[in-house]
Structure formats: C-alpha cells, structure tokens
Amino acid sequence: MSEPPANPPAIPPGSVPTPPRVPTPASSATPSVPTKGWLRRWRRTTQPTPTDFDPVSRGQDQHVSLLDRSPFPIGFFLAIGAMTAFGLVTLIVSLKSVIVLVMLSLALALGLNPVVEWFHHRGIRRGVAVLLVALGVLGALALATWALVPVVSEQVNRLIQQSPTYLVNLRENPQIAAFDAQFQVIDRVVTFLTSGELISSLFGGILGAGALVANMVFSIIITVVLTLYFLISLVSIKEVIYQLAPASRRARVKFLANEMFKRVGGYVSGMFLIVMLATTVAFVFLNVVGLSQYSLALAVVVGLFAFVPLVGTTISMVIVSIVAFSISPTTGLITLLFFLAYQQFDAYVVQPRIFSHSVQVPGVMVILAAVSGGLLLGLVGAILAIPTMAALLLLYREVLIPHLNRT
Numbered sequence: 315m316s317e318p319p320a321n322p323p324a325i326p327p328g329s330v331p332t333p334p335r336v337p338t339p340a341s342s343a344t345p346s347v348p349t350k351g352w353l354r355r356w357r358r359t360t361q362p363t364p365t366d367f368d369p370v371s372r373g374q375d376q377h378v379s380l381l382d383r384s385p386f387p388i389g390f391f392l393a394i395g396a397m398t399a400f401g402l403v404t405l406i407v408s409l410k411s412v413i414v415l416v417m418l419s420l421a422l423a424l425g426l427n428p429v430v431e432w433f434h435h436r437g438i439r440r441g442v443a444v445l446l447v448a449l450g451v452l453g454a455l456a457l458a459t460w461a462l463v464p465v466v467s468e469q470v471n472r473l474i475q476q477s478p479t480y481l482v483n484l485r486e487n488p489q490i491a492a493f494d495a496q497f498q499v500i501d502r503v504v505t506f507l508t509s510g511e512l513i514s515s516l517f518g519g520i521l522g523a524g525a526l527v528a529n530m531v532f533s534i535i536i537t538v539v540l541t542l543y544f545l546i547s548l549v550s551i552k553e554v555i556y557q558l559a560p561a562s563r564r565a566r567v568k569f570l571a572n573e574m575f576k577r578v579g580g581y582v583s584g585m586f587l588i589v590m591l592a593t594t595v596a597f598v599f600l601n602v603v604g605l606s607q608y609s610l611a612l613a614v615v616v617g618l619f620a621f622v623p624l625v626g627t628t629i630s631m632v633i634v635s636i637v638a639f640s641i642s643p644t645t646g647l648i649t650l651l652f653f654l655a656y657q658q659f660d661a662y663v664v665q666p667r668i669f670s671h672s673v674q675v676p677g678v679m680v681i682l683a684a685v686s687g688g689l690l691l692g693l694v695g696a697i698l699a700i701p702t703m704a705a706l707l708l709l710y711r712e713v714l715i716p717h718l719n720r721t
Contacts, residue, residue: 406690410690410691410692411533413691414691414692414694414695415533415536415537415540416540417691417694417695417698418537418694418698419536419537419540419541419543419544420540420544421578421579421582421698421701422537422541422544422582423540423541423544423545423548424544424548424575424578424579424582425578425579425581425582425583425586426447426451426541426545427545427548427575427579428579428583429447430443430444430447430545433446433447440546440549441546444542444545444546447545448542448545452538462610462614465610465611466610466611466614469607469608469609469610469611470611472607472608473608473611473637477640552571552572552575555567555571556568556571570708570709570712570713573708574705574708574709577673577701577704577705577708578698578701578702578704578705580669580673581669581673581700581701581704582701584665584668584669584673585620585621585697587668588620588660588664588665588668589617589618589620589621590617591664592616592617592620592627592656592660593613593614593616593617593620594613595656596609596612596613596616596617596630596634597609597610597613599649599652600612600613600634600649603638603645603648603649603652604641604645605637605638605641605645605649608637612633612634612637615630615633615634616630616634618630619633621693621697622693622696622697623680623684623696623697623700624680624681624684627653627657627660628657630653631650631653631654631657634649634653635649635650635653638650673700673701673704675700675703675704675707679703679707680700680703682703683699683700683702683703684696684699684700686699687699687700687702
C-alpha cells in the first residue's frame, strides 16, 4: 500500500504560485531534419507573418490609396472610359436624325394616348381606338392644309414682295434713319430680298429645295408609321419595361413609369393647346389692328414659334412687330404692347394651369435642359428636353432622396 504524498511546501503570503513544469516526453521532441534549399524558401514564403494576425495592419493593407497603386491600370480604365464616351457621342451624332424621329414619334404617341384610352375605356378595342384617333388627326391635318396653305402661301408671297417697300418706309422714323445712315442696313436687306439670294440661301437652289421637300416627306411618313406603332404597342412596351424590375419592386417601378409617361404625354398635349391658343389670339388681334392682309400668315408664324421653348414667343413678337411698324408706328406700338402683355399672360397664367400636373421644373433646369437638348438634337431635342428633365426630377424626388434618407 503506497504512502500518501507529502504535504506541499507552504507558499508565502502575497506570492503567486508557479505551476509545476511538465516534462516533455522524449518521443514528442521533433528531430532536426535537414531540408533542401527550395523547400526552405517555399516554407519561408508560405509561413504567416505577424501582420497577418494584426487586424489593424490587415485593415491598413485593405484600404490602399488610389495614388499608391500602379498608374498603369488607372490610366487604362480611364482611357477605356474616354473611348466609350467618345464612341457613344459619335454614335448619337451619326444617328441623330433617326433618334429625333423615334423621340418625336414616341412623344406624339404619349400625347395621343389619353384620347386612345378614353375610347378604350368605353368598350372600344385598342386597335380600333388607335385607328379612329389616327384618322381624326390625319383628317384634321388634311383639312387644315387644304384650307390654310393656299392662303398662307399667298400672304407670305405678298409679304415678301412688299417687304422692300415696308423697309424703306421705316426710314421715316428719325432714329431708324440715323441708324441706317451710319450702317446702311435697310439697303442691304432690300438687296438681299430682291436679288433672289433669300431662296438660294434657305434651300440651296432648286436641287436643295427638292432634297428638302423629299426629306420632309420621308420624315413625315416615318413619323406617322412610328407613332401608330407606338400607340398600338404602348401597353406591351410598358409591360416589357416592368418585367425588367425585380418582383419585389415591380409595383413601385410601374407607378414611377406611369407617372413619367403621363408627364411626357401631358407636356405634348399641353404644348398643342398652347400653340392653338397663341395662333387663334394672334389671328384675331391682327385682324382687329388692321393687318388682315397678313393675319393668317403671321398667326401661323406665331403658332410655329410657340413650340420653341424660352425664346419662341420673343422671336415671333419681333417679327410681327416689324411688319406692324412698317405699316405705321401706331400699329407697331400697339402690336408690340399687345404681344408683350400676352407673353406675360401666357407665362404666368396659361402655362402654369396647363402644365401644373405634368411639368414641375425650376427655371434654371428648364434653361439647361432646353439648351442641352437643342445642341444635341436640334429643335426637337430642345422641345422634348423639358419633359425629360421633369421625368428625371421625378426619379430624383421619389427614388434618390428616400434612398439617401434611409442611409
């Protein structure tokens, strides 16, 4: 029978006991085995370094400054981005006419879609409703062309023939006479109008006029065909757009897309109302003020320039006022004051009421959008840039701002 172990030695108070040292078995000792040179180098490169276990050092290694990286990949990706942007701009410029026709047709389709929906909600199939709307629009255009084009062309020819006389009559004004005596502006304009250079500069001669007419006819046919296609396929086009969104957000995407389509269509419909109102008001006023011989032609000029954002009404006002001043100073002054008053009425009463639910764009953004659209795609781009900006601002308010607020 074994004896119990002796009592351990007493530990002085205040001291920390040292754990007993366990002897290592001889079998567990790793013998020193010589390794080859390539194996030592491989072990040296694969063994972890102290920084691998240091979270601070690892975090510093993961967040390397862009300036500390190699400049070659940075320059490579910047060059790729610049080449891609240049290629897109070149493609847009080369396909400018096609893009303009597609955008114009889509805008017209969105503008006519409320009328199609009105027929469709009353039990008429969408294809039949599109046919009725198309026949109504084409019939109205044909009737207007048959009734107005001969009168407008006659008045325009008369105005061009009489314009040298009207310009000479402007010299009766002392201020205009003094200005013309210094710069000879009236004589130069009269020579330009009577020498036939006007038609040549506008259309490039007979061949240029023929090419212009052929291009206009082709553009009108393509626009009509594309507009009818968009009207018929608008529902399926919307469904394709909705399917691109995730199922969890499809309802939100559908709401935003419908709002964007409504705003673009509302802007196009509102523009036609504004043009019709401006043309009618100008025609009535010109007949009252004593310009009945040119009232229809000048009213058409006012209506066409009403499509041009920002400066259209000012240009038409200057043209009509010049014709009125050439007849008499009193008529010119009355005409100028009337169109100034109507311009304010249109800007502060008519357009806010028509565009209150479709276009809500700050003035600075309207200028930037119109100028950018005009530089890229011409007049059509300037017109359609405003509802496009309204749609982008809708996405900004409904998508980007809530996302930033959540983060």
